[in-house]
Amino acid sequence: MGDTKVELVIVGSIGIDTIETPFERREDVLGGSISYACAAASFYAPTGMVGVVGTDFPEEYRELYSHFGIDLEGLQAAEGKTFRWSGVYEDDMINRRTLSTDLNVFADFTPDLPDSYTDAPYVLLGNISPELQEHVLDQVKSPRFVVADTMDLWISMSRPALEKVISRVNMLMLNDSEVRMLTGEYNLVKCADAVLSMGPEYVVVKKGEHGAMLVSREGVFILPAFPIDLVVDPTGAGDSFAGAFMGAMAKADSLADADVRRCLLEASTVASFAVEGFGLDIMKGLDAAKIEARRDSLARMMAV
């Protein structure tokens, strides 16, 4: 750690999850947006994690972060328990109910960046309150490309702060139901246009198993999800998508439309692996060759 300069900073939540699907129930799964996002990004670029864990955070999970090569200088350890979440997926493996949320140390989290992170050119503001997202924005000196994720909670509870963050980032990334809620439009083309009018140059609408859509002044890019035959746990798919995208962006270091599209292809590929197991189970066995093979396969599925 510290030997390689961090090119991508990712801020968000770290949690210990209990997840129930129609097929299986798993306790104490390493989760939270930045566990997925940093792991996914780590395949592409030196990534720094900004988050908080409690004193109960298992050493094996910290070692897992290191296994991915994630820089942990920005990882805070606070007195108390780590954030915990539990939820149950319906039969469609898409809709889920939250059974419990215990914020614990996450309730008092302030994402202060180590000095070595403030020069990072790429920043991913994972799904935390827009006030904390803005606090991170205020610390980074001259980022080249900033992406913000968000969720329904902030859209309904912190809209003014969220709108301010949105106006300051290059790209907003959110799912179809969230963008409908944010913009008050139903049609996704209209939703995307409405987001662009709020400030960002890019919007990515994530559609789960149906892929994602990028809209910018360069036009529209429609990206499919890689069709997998067994979804084990959809938790973290969107975070893995965002992390792999930003890792690939940091690696490519280009805002050319063709490069942005290729980075989204990497994102879709890594996200498809993530849902084939619980937590980071599948990602921890991934390597560049496996990712490349599936990415090329996905590209062939899109070719006309």
Add this chain to the structure above:
Amino acid sequence: MGDTKVELVIVGSIGIDTIETPFERREDVLGGSISYACAAASFYAPTGMVGVVGTDFPEEYRELYSHFGIDLEGLQAAEGKTFRWSGVYEDDMINRRTLSTDLNVFADFTPDLPDSYTDAPYVLLGNISPELQEHVLDQVKSPRFVVADTMDLWISMSRPALEKVISRVNMLMLNDSEVRMLTGEYNLVKCADAVLSMGPEYVVVKKGEHGAMLVSREGVFILPAFPIDLVVDPTGAGDSFAGAFMGAMAKADSLADADVRRCLLEASTVASFAVEGFGLDIMKGLDAAKIEARRDSLARMMAV
């Protein structure tokens, strides 16, 4: 009519529809699967329509068929009223409720082909009972490529006959909920594999606004829908898709994987126009240049 040899035969229903969307209600709209499918196919290849209308069928609608250049030798006129359907779309413009169905002359329809149609190399079995689909199959001499569409009604009510038809066609085309019902699988990759094990070399799963997926032994092709900003009436989207696909196949006259993919791109393009108006409102103003421009635009949205 009759001067140009029919290369594609399409059989299915003709109806007069009353359609209600959240925005508008329209009475006496020309509908039924083959109105959409033949109109869409007519942009590509000489198409013969096999269906039945009643004595009340408006002359202007017959003229509209001729405007598209559809061959009407296979169109039967029977004593009685034309098939009528009415339905109402929910706010999502996807789910709909049928308010009434009056089969009228369609109840006694037997799709007998004119002699001039029996040599046609391309056949689209639109959504009618599998018994009638098989009756058409028994009349065509040596078709090069046959596609069958179907729906939930036949899956639940006429499964043995449907399975027989499926085993005799080259491609089954159906939507996601139907293929799940047919195969008993939820995951669409597994659904597609199950269909291929029933006989066809190809299966196309239509996913509405999310596009479609082709699966064959050549692999998977994922096709997006063209993102339009105002869906006026989704009725007939799937039929327009199927018709344009088969018209383009008849024109290309090639089963090479790349050509099949390109024909699906045409299908997605024409279907996107169809839903921008009621009935054939938009399609009747289309020409090759407009289709080509949108098709190229869609291809750019898919490019990596």
